[in-house]
């Protein structure tokens with residue numbers, strides 16, 4: 120092997136926390152080693168797999184004057200200011216209500232929340248967008264040269280949330296990127312971005328994380344006990360954000376709700392099911408999570424019937440009673456399929472009452488036979 124070849128090979132420790140995102144890491148390493156850092160990247164893949172966090176790590180690496188092998192030093196001025204989110208050469212944007220963007224104290228709080236939990240997004244009571252004024256800030260930010268070495272960077276998290284004016288303004292920035300400026304967009308809905316934006320970015324696809332990597336992340340970065348990490352990771356569908364949500368108070372209330380619904384269905388208690396459908400909140404987080412947990416319970420019922428491992432190991436009693444009613448693997452698959460269809464329906468402007476009714480009908484059909 121020539122010396123050149125050895126030098127080009129990606130070191131093991133490059134973006135090591137994301138060791139499973141092999142293609143994305145290789146691509147970024149090649150950009151770096153060949154001195155061709157793109158003016159715009161799009162990191163796409165389901166939420167909670169580390170797109171945003173990896174973008175920050177990559178920037179930290181690029182801007183560290185003491186980087187060796189595949190990693191940054193973590194101690195220099197550049198590394199420290201990036202860790203603290205106050206590096207003058209980095210601008211971070213994420214969706215928020217306009218009322219938060221316009222109020223300095225609320226804005227500070229939102230940034231603080233995001234920095235403390237970068238796999239999640241800050242929770243707001245109003246709907247969120249990436250606003251035109253935020254994109255104007257990007258243009259203003261990129262108009263001046265970088266303060267420290269290594270160029271200027273903008274990260275736009277959940278870029279599909281740009282409203283129409285913001286997307287059009289942003290396109291202008293992408294068309295004429297200032298020298299030494301780099302933009303990283305992240306999204307779990309690439310199909311919602313303007314085709315003209317997609318065509319001007321280098322697209323890097325992120326995969327779901329393995330249970331083992333999520334457990335490692337939860338234990339090392341989020342101080343979970345190994346037991347809790349294991350339980351949360353198993354129901355996370357490959358997402359650290361979903362695993363973190365698993366232990367939040369709100370989520371555990373919704374989960375209890377979903378377990379109750381599944382139990383009522385197995386017990387044939389239709390009165391309680393319809394009572395629930397008629398009073399369930401018109402809230403997309405609630406709906407999405409109910410469907411997710413019901414899907415996972417139907418999946419566990421099929422696993423129970425075939426002797427495979429149950430993911431919701433704390434709910435074996437409910438699952439075994441559901442298995443007694445559903446009887447066959449095929450019935451479980453049909454229920455999973457119906458719930459999955461409702462999950463797709465619930466993404467865009469859900470008609471809550473209709474979907475809750477459809478959930479009860481699907482359960483009634485499967486369990487009633």
Ligand SMILES: [Zn+2]
Nearest residue numbers: 183192195198
């Ligand atoms: Zn450093």
